[in-house]
Amino acid sequence: MHVFDILLVGMLIWIAVGSLNQNRLFKSVVMLIIFGLFMAIAWIRLGSPDVALAEAAIGAGVTGALMLDAVGHLRERATPYPLGPEAAEDADE
Amino acid sequence: MSEHRHRTRLLPLTAAMLMLGVIGRAILALPTTGDGLAVPMRAGAEASGIPNVITAVLLDFRGYDTLLEIAVLMLATVAVLSLREDPAALSRRIAGGAGPVLGTLTRALAPIMLLVAGHLVLVGSSGPGGAFQGGAVLGAAGILLMLSGYARPAWASRRAVRWVLAVGLIVFIGVALYPLLSGGTLLQYPPENRKDLILLVEALLTLSIGASLVSLFLASASSTEGGGRR
């Protein structure tokens, strides 16, 4: 029975590493949202359905919406600033 | 560039490994059972007639944390508003027009989420659910509706918008201070109708948290295009 828990925690770590080890911001953010959904499953496994609901709605939902908006903002305004080497390097797409 | 990066990674790596070791040692030293405050909390919740212990902890025993929590949400909205470059901020609408995928998704999801939020509040005192959870789902549903352009904030004046943002906190402060008039302490609900009052506060808080999350998103959403859409 622990196999499922180990797999779940392994997935969590893998997604977290993937989210950080990803230079394309949009992918990072999508992985963070997926991470939130997996966290919700973990909360249910830990007997905390209350936290699972909040995590799915806030951790994945609201945080994800805020992050996607910010990434969109950076991309949208990318053109007027050709000077920022970092912006170009980390910009998505 | 890359040499510089390698050098700057040594310190973070050391810090992370150090933390891992410190936490690991502390965790392995713990006994495998430990009740914390679970027993007195459960007994207290039972005495109050609130079957969901977490609701009892959040709204009754540690209601002060929750009061400050609502303050955090309003503060964050104010903070994000203060960082806008333009003054119109909240009263401008997010550019609507959902893509086909998001549109269909919203049409299917939003009513369900609203139902779930309502359900969570109603059952929050017995099953899983309550103000935080219901408010969170409500907030997420609201953001989805805004994003897809089905609902748009078209408030009359900036004054009205400000009231909407502050009213949750103001009402909660009022509820918290009300017991002082009859000799109670801050947030002390009278024992005879504690359960009903807590349910009422819970419903108010659900709406307040939901509204705060939506306004937090609206306050921060980028102006010219529908933020978050892809």
Added chain:
Amino acid sequence: MTSYLIYVAGGALLYALGTYGLLARRHLIHKVISANLMGSGVFLILIGLGNRAEGGPDPVPQAMVLTGIVVTVALTALGLAIIKRYYSATGLTNLDDEPPAGERP
């Protein structure tokens, strides 16, 4: 090995990973993501250790985590707002490069 320990160990790893990301990643949004991961790690440790209680998980850590999730989203929103404004002002997405000389406060 009892199952709560799996989650607590995962939490410790996430916390360490978040610390690393917060210090090592340069892009400001990656730093915010790292802080979110750190938070999730701490929450896993809190509730995981609360699962050691007899007769069901301890409600107190669950209440703390519900509070913590809301605080974290507030911090995230603030961080992103500062990042967007900083980018509009300087075109930079990290703190290592000096912003072009501008006005003094």
Added chain:
Amino acid sequence: MLLDHLPALLVAVPLTGAALSFVAGHRRAPHVALVTAAAIVALAVALVARVLDAGPFRYAVGGWTAPLGIDLVADGASALFIVLTAIVGMGVTLYATAYFRTDDETAYGHGLFWTLWLFMWTSLNALFLTGDVFNVYVCLELVGISAVTLVTLSGGAEALRAGARYLYASMLGAMTYLLGVALLYASVGQLDMTILADTLTPDVTAATGLALMIAALVLKTALVPAHFWLPAAHGSAPSPVSAALSSLVVKGSYFVILRLMLYVIPVGYLGGTDVALGVLGSVAIVWGSVQALFQTRIKQLVAYSTVAQVGYLFLVFPLARLGADAFALAVTGVLVHAVSHGLAKAGLFLASGSLMSRFGHDRIDDMRGAARSAPVLTLTVALAGITMMGLPPSGGFGAKWLLVSSALAGGAWWWAAVLVAGGLLAAAYMFRLLAVLLADGDAVLGTPASAPRTEWVPLALAAAAVVLVAAVPLITDLASASNILIRAGVTP
């Protein structure tokens, strides 16, 4: 009857003010803030009177006493910090009415300074009163969010950059603090500080938790080497904000360290942490002062002076372990230091802000001749300098005297040497600033219409710090009414 509710009101009143100032809009918000500030000053004075009269007391929020509920704890130390916050807060509020007066609705975060500032005041009061380690986390987040946002208020690139760095330090600190609480709770099963103090037994998990909490608080207090975020943040914020940050906000997290180290944690529980904090404090005094000496911009100099002055706050921990006499003297001394630095630093930052707006720049070397055209501001800098150096009869002198006495009573002269050296270094950087201001120069200063109206505020704060030695008996009474000294069983 109302007096029983002082701890609740000291949080609820500024919180109500914050919400109402937001609704009121930017034109009427200053009035809401002034009324709120006046109410807080009255409540704070009442709290001091009550604590002096009846000793420390607890307030059970929700009618549930700890461990079930959250207890607020009002003792001599919290009353002292709350009244300091009230006085400095009133000064900052008055000064800000002129500073943020503008017809541009979009300036300074769309006029949201007042709401953010009242939120910060709420959270500081809450932090000084709370007796629950998880509630401290929520309070710290309130302080952090409001402080970071206030730093970015001008919207300039430099301020945003400083704010972002401050925010990341804040996030790291908050998460680490919460991790500490998680470990402590898993080990002890309690969150109330008094219950923790009674039930702590030697245990590696609890000790790790407490150590992480203290490390996180040290980061928030900006003790060297965790001071990296402070100079930029305090230096690039609008001046009223700089004053509040340097004078009050660092003391919020410091106050929790004080309670944890000297009230909750038994002697020797965390090994050599006492001495380590003292050593870091000494390094901070020297490093901050030397850095201050080489700054070319006035607010950076004042900010590095804060790095140095924060160092003194940490000398209390080794001194407190040198016997009962040293303990009482050290705690009283550090409380006097916190108050005198709070008053003087607020005055110094506000005066620096006025000098900058008069000169139109912040370069120290180009501020020659300020004494002639801005005598009030120059006098303020001089008075604040007297306190920083610790010359009699200032509060700084009283604090150093008590701390040196404590070191000598405990037979540890080297801490006394640090204190004396710190005073000399402070003299060096303050004289450097004063020498420029007093030098002959033909500075043609602009006089913004609103400036002279509020220039007496920093003067009053700095002057209060200079005559603070008269209040030392009062602070001694408050120290003996603090749970720290009562628990240790010593009286000053």
